[in-house]
Amino acid sequence: MQSLSRHFTLMSTVQFLIGGILLSIKGCFVKKKKMIISQETMDVDFVRKVEALSGTSVRRCFQCGKCSAGCPMATFMEHPPNRVVRLLQLGQWQRILAGRSIWYCASCETCTTRCPNKVDLTSIMDALRKLSWDAEGASKESYVQLANKLFLQNIRTYGRQYEMRLAAVFNVKSGQFLKDLMLGPKLISKGKLKMFQSKNKNLSEIEKIFTRIEEMRRKGEAL
Amino acid sequence: MSRIGVFVCHCGENISRTVDVERVAAQVGKLPGVAFATDYKYMCSDPGQNLLKKAIIEQKLSHVVVAACSPRMHERTFRKAVESAGINPFLCEMANIREHCSWVHENREEATVKAIEIVGMMVERVKKNRVLPTITVPVTKRSLVIGGGIAGIQAALDIADCGHEVVLVEREPSIGGHMAQLSETFPTLDCSQCIMTPKMVDVANHPKIKLYSYSEIELVEGYIGNFQVTIRKKARSVDEDKCTGCGLCMEKCPIKKIPSKFDCNLGMRTAIYVPFPQAVPNTPVIDRENCTKFKTGKCGLCQKVCGPGAVDYEQEDRLIVEPVGAIVVATGFDLYTINEKPKGSMIKGYGEFGHGKIPDVIDGMTFERLASASGPTGGKILRPSDGKEPKQIVFIQCIGSRAREKGISYCSKVCCMYTAKHTMLYHHKVHDGQAYVFFMDARTPGKSYDEFWRRSIEEEEAVYIRGMVSRLYQKGDKIVVMGSDIAVGVQVEIEADMVVLATAIQPQKGADTLAQKLGISYDKYNFYSEAHAKLRPVECATAGIYLAGACQGPKDIPDTVSQASAAAAKVMTLFAKDQLEREPIVARVREAGCVGCFYCKKVCPYGAVEEKEIRDRQGNLIRVVAYVNPGVCGGCGTCQATCPSKSVELDGYTDEQIVAMIEAL
Numbered sequence: 001m002q003s004l005s006r007h008f009t010l011m012s013t014v015q016f017l018i019g020g021i022l023l024s025i026k027g028c029f030v031k032k033k034k035m036i037i038s039q040e041t042m043d044v045d046f047v048r049k050v051e052a053l054s055g056t057s058v059r060r061c062f063q064c065g066k067c068s069a070g071c072p073m074a075t076f077m078e079h080p081p082n083r084v085v086r087l088l089q090l091g092q093w094q095r096i097l098a099g100r101s102i103w104y105c106a107s108c109e110t111c112t113t114r115c116p117n118k119v120d121l122t123s124i125m126d127a128l129r130k131l132s133w134d135a136e137g138a139s140k141e142s143y144v145q146l147a148n149k150l151f152l153q154n155i156r157t158y159g160r161q162y163e164m165r166l167a168a169v170f171n172v173k174s175g176q177f178l179k180d181l182m183l184g185p186k187l188i189s190k191g192k193l194k195m196f197q198s199k200n201k202n203l204s205e206i207e208k209i210f211t212r213i214e215e216m217r218r219k220g221e222a223l
Numbered sequence: 224m225s226r227i228g229v230f231v232c233h234c235g236e237n238i239s240r241t242v243d244v245e246r247v248a249a250q251v252g253k254l255p256g257v258a259f260a261t262d263y264k265y266m267c268s269d270p271g272q273n274l275l276k277k278a279i280i281e282q283k284l285s286h287v288v289v290a291a292c293s294p295r296m297h298e299r300t301f302r303k304a305v306e307s308a309g310i311n312p313f314l315c316e317m318a319n320i321r322e323h324c325s326w327v328h329e330n331r332e333e334a335t336v337k338a339i340e341i342v343g344m345m346v347e348r349v350k351k352n353r354v355l356p357t358i359t360v361p362v363t364k365r366s367l368v369i370g371g372g373i374a375g376i377q378a379a380l381d382i383a384d385c386g387h388e389v390v391l392v393e394r395e396p397s398i399g400g401h402m403a404q405l406s407e408t409f410p411t412l413d414c415s416q417c418i419m420t421p422k423m424v425d426v427a428n429h430p431k432i433k434l435y436s437y438s439e440i441e442l443v444e445g446y447i448g449n450f451q452v453t454i455r456k457k458a459r460s461v462d463e464d465k466c467t468g469c470g471l472c473m474e475k476c477p478i479k480k481i482p483s484k485f486d487c488n489l490g491m492r493t494a495i496y497v498p499f500p501q502a503v504p505n506t507p508v509i510d511r512e513n514c515t516k517f518k519t520g521k522c523g524l525c526q527k528v529c530g531p532g533a534v535d536y537e538q539e540d541r542l543i544v545e546p547v548g549a550i551v552v553a554t555g556f557d558l559y560t561i562n563e564k565p566k567g568s569m570i571k572g573y574g575e576f577g578h579g580k581i582p583d584v585i586d587g588m589t590f591e592r593l594a595s596a597s598g599p600t601g602g603k604i605l606r607p608s609d610g611k612e613p614k615q616i617v618f619i620q621c622i623g624s625r626a627r628e629k630g631i632s633y634c635s636k637v638c639c640m641y642t643a644k645h646t647m648l649y650h651h652k653v654h655d656g657q658a659y660v661f662f663m664d665a666r667t668p669g670k671s672y673d674e675f676w677r678r679s680i681e682e683e684e685a686v687y688i689r690g691m692v693s694r695l696y697q698k699g700d701k702i703v704v705m706g707s708d709i710a711v712g713v714q715v716e717i718e719a720d721m722v723v724l725a726t727a728i729q730p731q732k733g734a735d736t737l738a739q740k741l742g743i744s745y746d747k748y749n750f751y752s753e754a755h756a757k758l759r760p761v762e763c764a765t766a767g768i769y770l771a772g773a774c775q776g777p778k779d780i781p782d783t784v785s786q787a788s789a790a791a792a793k794v795m796t797l798f799a800k801d802q803l804e805r806e807p808i809v810a811r812v813r814e815a816g817c818v819g820c821f822y823c824k825k826v827c828p829y830g831a832v833e834e835k836e837i838r839d840r841q842g843n844l845i846r847v848v849a850y851v852n853p854g855v856c857g858g859c860g861t862c863q864a865t866c867p868s869k870s871v872e873l874d875g876y877t878d879e880q881i882v883a884m885i886e887a888l
Binding site: 033034035036037038039042057059060062063079082083086087089090092095 | 614615657659677680681684686688689708710711712713714715716717718
């Protein structure tokens, strides 16, 4: 799941590069909302979850800015890496998830490698991406979560991936009907893309895995 | 006929780069009276000094001119060398061809000519130098310490433990100073009272320490080793010898609602009071402004209840003269009151923080009293307005400090650390509360200091927000804090229950007046100036006066204690000798010419000129002339320039010598 998410992150990065530039120009004109800080607005629980998932403490960060200085994607982010940590310190995760920063992160780990305080920013970004799955107010600008959802749906239905359906539904749901259309015939002719699905024999076993995870999620044992 | 030796230094390349030193030596060698002239690469080095000594002996030199750097730099070095070769050190002079010539010129030819002229002038001057004996003055081995805070206490204890008598003068009724007000101290969080009060008791019990509390310095006369200090012992209205410190008078006093200065006006005290229960001496003092007896003549309850009969309404201020040899100034600091705009001061004050208007906007010292176990709330952190526990508390740093426009450009040094400490104390006492700190930079140099600050964030969950606060205002029973977080780049608003301002440290009020009495220099903020920022950090430019603690600049407790011990060590160095040696460059009065106008006395910045009576054999007064006390004279020459009858001369700088120098040009 994690590696997949990273895989899609990379894809979406390339896909959004140009759009990102346009959006960041737009971002300049968006009025910055005043931050009201109190014990109620600082969501410490969420931050604890991030810390537990990433295995790193956000309080360790003293805002030197080295992560942002070396980040290759920082120019495309409305909140550069140091500010992502700063907002976490203030419990203002909504501001992070409403933006695109976590989706631009290429997981290159430059920030983690160079951090003087051992703040594992790469893992924090991963944790934030995971938590954005069912967080309220998370950005809809990225299709990564849509791709993830369809991917898992396919597995549940067919027991294995059915790429043709995945691509078709993704294009329809994301509103990019003609995306990669010309790539299809090429892949089909080379046998990389199957026209029809082939079902897994042990579908019921796969269904058991899904129901167990859902059960765990309900109990709060899994994300 | 004098045999003068001239020694020209290259100073590495500092001089020889622009001045042709060999030519200088050759030219000067031809001057009348010069018996020997040479040059060397480093005259001040060991081989250089040996060259000089050897030449003095071999060439039988009578006077020496060293053409090198400024006399401020190496005059002492060369005079010592000359002395070891058997010549009176005051027959050696320096010609400054570095600062006055090579460093400030580029043209080699012109610089060389100028160097020759400078050396020529000094040759003419040294010819007329007299053999001067070193002046010795006796040392009174007693010391005065002004201020009974931690700095004064430490200095007094160190000097007294060495066996010398100490006179400790404190303005307030009790010693202890600001440290007695603190709750806990960074970076170890040990209780201030626990480490302070034993030292206060030591002072009270020390056989070598004479404590004058509730006293002030009235007058300082004399000079190093021989000061006469007049101390005004203010009327306490309670006899210190009779009082047992039972406290019955305070219990019975009907005036109970006077805001306590020690508790930052949070608590109340009576008209007859001790500032705090652990006070040393534990003798009450009557506040005559508020006492009914002194206002209307009625009451007198304290006198009636006092068993030993210590209360004395008739007591008056007493003046006591103490002879001392050295003075340690440790008057400490005061906090900047931000809503005040003192007249004639560069301090402008802040209106935007509502300090003094909003009751729950307090300063750091008030928070210390709230957090202190001996404070007015017994260590509970409660709002001054309604006594509720604040759940959201905001600390704001750099109030007054580092604000050039508001009048103070320096950093107060301790606020970053004490604010970190405050957040910890708050977190320990209010578990469900949240502390926020607005700061510009966290300045935490010092052993275990940065770790302490990080701990307040990482473990004690203080939220630090980099950015300043623009304004505070009351909204219901909350205080709205309008700030910004520059890391996020947005405005921040917090509705706080209480706001603590880390106000700047200033010298004590009246620090300038005391400095004028002592004759020591102070800067534009009234902090006392040390003789050299790096090499003489505890000495004043005025000999025999030393500095300790925050009166010299903002300081925390470890630094203050170190400086106090350093000052004590300096005093002990002075006391190690029975006689003090002084440079004999002092003014002398030619009594035959003196008309007794005493213009010299008026202009003398050291107070060295005295009146001397000349009597005949029958003891009849003939006339009064000026006399310069060589122990006090600083050798500035102001009297020489002022004297209308040319009867005062400064040795080494006589009119005859100056004229000879001009003629040599």
